[in-house]
Amino acid sequence: MIRKISHIGIAVKDLNSAIEMYRKLGLEVEGTEIVESQNVRVAFIPVGDVRIELLEATMEDSTIAKFIEKKGEGIHHIALNTDDLESDLQSAETQGITLIDSKPRKGAHQTKIAFLHPKSTNGVLLELCQDKG
Numbered sequence: 001m002i003r004k005i006s007h008i009g010i011a012v013k014d015l016n017s018a019i020e021m022y023r024k025l026g027l028e029v030e031g032t033e034i035v036e037s038q039n040v041r042v043a044f045i046p047v048g049d050v051r052i053e054l055l056e057a058t059m060e061d062s063t064i065a066k067f068i069e070k071k072g073e074g075i076h077h078i079a080l081n082t083d084d085l086e087s088d089l090q091s092a093e094t095q096g097i098t099l100i101d102s103k104p105r106k107g108a109h110q111t112k113i114a115f116l117h118p119k120s121t122n123g124v125l126l127e128l129c130q131d132k133g
């Protein structure tokens with residue numbers, strides 16, 4: 001079941017300068033990590049219960065690089081936290097929502113993640129994510 005927003009993913013050109021901007025707001029990075037499966041370097045910035053996930057492409061053919069090329073920097077996805085990713089994913093599909101990932105894959109922080117297709121979610125890329133349990 002989905003209970004809260006996990007994080008908001010923001011595509012940035014330069015991770016370090018984006019981090020600097022958030023520092024000016026008094027926010028601190030929890031950690032940075034490279035997610036090989038998506039060719040991105042990410043930084044998580046906790047804001048209360050929700051995190052901001054800054055995403056920087058590590059390869060030219062990364063989806064983040066393509067996103068920035070097409071739309072510029074900005075909000076890339078919203079991630080909803082679930083306690084049972086497989087079940088919520090299957091239920092979404094059953095109800096006619098188009099999935100990008102029909103099977104969970106590995107996300108940052110040892111999470112399991114799956115994306116829903118923006119064409120069936122009002123133009124917003126939604127990520128379902130389940131914390132390592």
Ligand code: ZN
Binds near residue numbers: 007009053079127
């Ligand atoms: Zn994310």
